[in-house]
Amino acid sequence: MLKNVLKPMSLFLVFSFLLLDLSVQTANAKMVDTNAVIAVQQETVNRERVAAFLGREDVQKVMVQQGVDPAEAQQRVASLSPSELTKMANSMDQLPAGSGGGGAIVGAVVFVFVVLLVTDLLGLTHVFPFVNAQR
């Protein structure tokens, strides 16, 4: 009894899934959708922000103190994927605004953030899930 119902039903389901798939593929076949455009824009913004952060004089000072070449750090950041960049930019947002901004004195939190970020990049620590150390 149940079998009689199940077979046509599963056939029906299989066909409806097929239809679903097709409709997705044909609609807007090669138009680039808005979400993709925004993702590209967001990535550019994040990359610029992270680069600007690492380019800050005070932040660079910390890196040099830790024996890290700022140019090397920038290069490693350049190899981060978009989602890793997003996480990084987000955790930068968590830093207290204005600390050390402009001046040469890095706030304690920023200091720790930079050091850990750099040691993560070097593969010494693994605090930030978004940093894949280079091997």
Place this chain on the structure above:
Amino acid sequence: MIAGLFLLALPLLMQGCGLLPMGPLTEAPGVPAKAMVSGVPFFAQDELQCGPAALAMALNWSGVAVQPSDLSPEVYTPGLKGSLQSALIGSSRRHGRIAYPITGSDALLAEVAAGHPVIVLVNLSFFWYPKWHYAVVIGFDQEQGEVILHSGLTAREILSARTFMNIWRRSDYWGLLVLPPDQMPVESNEVEWLAAVAGLEKAGQLQAAATGYVTALTRWEASFAAWMGLGNSRYSLHDLDGSAEAFHQATLMQPENGLAFNNLAHVLDEQGKQKAALVAAQRAVDLGGPFLDTFRQTLEEIKLR
């Protein structure tokens, strides 16, 4: 060893540094001492239905006539005995409204002062016995230290700012604006606004999405992504002329970006302007970038006609 010390220090420092304003409502600059949003109807919630009730209040304020019971199937998850934040966002979009999350008391006060009610997620109890709840902030009085909300069974409930901030903190100060697509939040970020509008587009609310992109262009007139979104939503609305115009504007904003040329090529092709379509498609391929494969496909497709 030293790294270990840093590991220990990091969370301590991060917690103690007031990442978000704490304590009583801070006096945000440029915000009046008191404010009240008018025109927010109150719906008393049924049991466990604070999500649908709060959303219904915000939607009705924004001009969508719905009852909490209409929203319940879209918002409420019986297995969780509650409503997820993402469900509120999705449901707002299905009703053609922008869902724009905000954080923190500065943003909250600024929005309420501008006449926008804010849905907030609060935890009425402690983290070890959570009682999550949605309410709608409709007013505040900074001198009295009060926040006014439509919440649960109480219209215009008055909470002390201290209590409110305590129960709100447990959601990391999560708030949600539900706005008509032609009204922007006081402080809006271009990418976040466009992402919210793109959500409308995804939900099939094409007319509302188009309005949202036009609204974005009033504030960020050089926004490439806004022109792209406008082109895409007009295309889906079968407005080929309008779509071509928007993509053309996008190519002017970023002449080095192939995305706009690719989409423009498709529209021109459908308009029967094959020559111009070929030029645009070729341009996209020449410019290249991460979408090069798509651009090549576009070119091939047009050549085949």
